[in-house]
Amino acid sequence: MAPLSGLQLASALLAFAAPTLAKGVAPGQIKNFVTFGDSYTDISYPAADGGYAWPTYAAGYGPFDLYPFAKSGAACSNNLTYRPYPPIFGYQLPNYFDEVKNGTAKLNPEETVYTIWIGTNDLGANALITGSDAPDVSIVPVRQCAVDVVKVLYASGARNFIMQNIIPLDLTILYSANSYPNKYWDEVRNTTEWNVFMKELSRSGNAITDLMLQALAPTLPGAHIATFDSYGLITDIYNNPGNYLNGTAPLNVTGCVNSCVYNLNESESDTGDCTVAEGTDRDSFLWYDELHPSEQTDRIIAREITTVMKGEASKWATWWS
Ligand SMILES: *[C@@H]1O[C@H](CO)[C@@H](O)[C@H](O)[C@H]1NC(C)=O
Ligand SMILES: *[C@@H]1O[C@H](CO)[C@@H](O)[C@H](O)[C@H]1NC(C)=O
Ligand SMILES: *[C@@H]1O[C@H](CO)[C@@H](O)[C@H](O)[C@H]1NC(C)=O
Ligand SMILES: *[C@@H]1O[C@H](CO)[C@@H](O)[C@H](O)[C@H]1NC(C)=O
């Protein structure tokens, strides 16, 4: 074999080194995305935002082919935070692997991003914030579980991942200090304590997840792993609504499109006393109801995630590898 010239050697080394050195996916690389998560990501129509959910928008904006596995009500694992809904471990992942096995989901790992957005239910009422779990469960294993989703998918051949972090749940109506009894919780509670505790859970949960992902990334050769900063984006919408919300009502980040006030201890099959924004007024709201982002917020999330999946720079994403 002829000896390589300096230039050939340099480019051979570059070609070898580039895939491991380059952080993030390349422009144009991604054609599909696969979603795992809860009601924030479940694309059933109408979605929990009252319209289309963010993945439906992102699939159109890309365009990308969408493989949706997220289910309303889900936690990461019912072994940690038990809820009677289809969790990622125990339901969504097995469902995905079944579809891979039977050829329904035929995905080239290079062209596919896996998104994971979980935590709202794990941290929330009837789970961490109300101490409803096994004694050894805390925010730590709950976030380890989210990171384990990446590990399990990587082991099956997946390579590109976006971890959407936890939103500032303390800014939702459910977890605000001046909250009212609503369909998610109408029993007696100390709303100040819930607000303080939820702020701690969301912020520490996100910091723990980032540290775990940073530690994990170098152990998974060829993987590209990002954190998408949902926390930062929604905080920015809260602080600067005029940059994002475009409805015909006064901009509103403390109320919601579909606000229903319950009496204390009222049956949850009642509807409560509702104030509902209609038509183009809806796009003035950050929140759809006491726990969920509005459809306009979801369009923004979709727009920003699309940028990340297209391999373009985004102030809301950090690639760890
Ligand atoms: C959850 O518990 C079941 C039953 O004990 C077990 O089979 C399963 O592997 C556990 N799943 C996880 C993700 O720990
Ligand atoms: C493949 O598996 C999925 C998930 O279990 C199922 O819903 C679907 O009907 C299966 N498709 C075929 C062609 O067997
Ligand atoms: C609610 O919790 C806050 C913070 O711990 C405390 O200051 C306040 O006294 C509590 N309110 C009631 C009614 O117990
Ligand atoms: C607000 O902007 C989105 C695009 O982000 C657009 O789809 C929607 O129709 C706009 N809403 C109104 C009321 O103009």
Ligand SMILES: *[C@@H]1O[C@H](CO)[C@@H](O)[C@H](O)[C@H]1NC(C)=O
């Ligand atoms: C925001 O929306 C709520 C309904 O959830 C309403 O009660 C409140 O008056 C609105 N605030 C503004 C500033 O329009």
Ligand SMILES: *[C@@H]1O[C@H](CO)[C@@H](O)[C@H](O)[C@H]1NC(C)=O
């Ligand atoms: C609501 O239920 C709790 C116990 O579950 C009880 O202590 C409280 O008095 C009830 N309040 C109202 C207004 O019914």
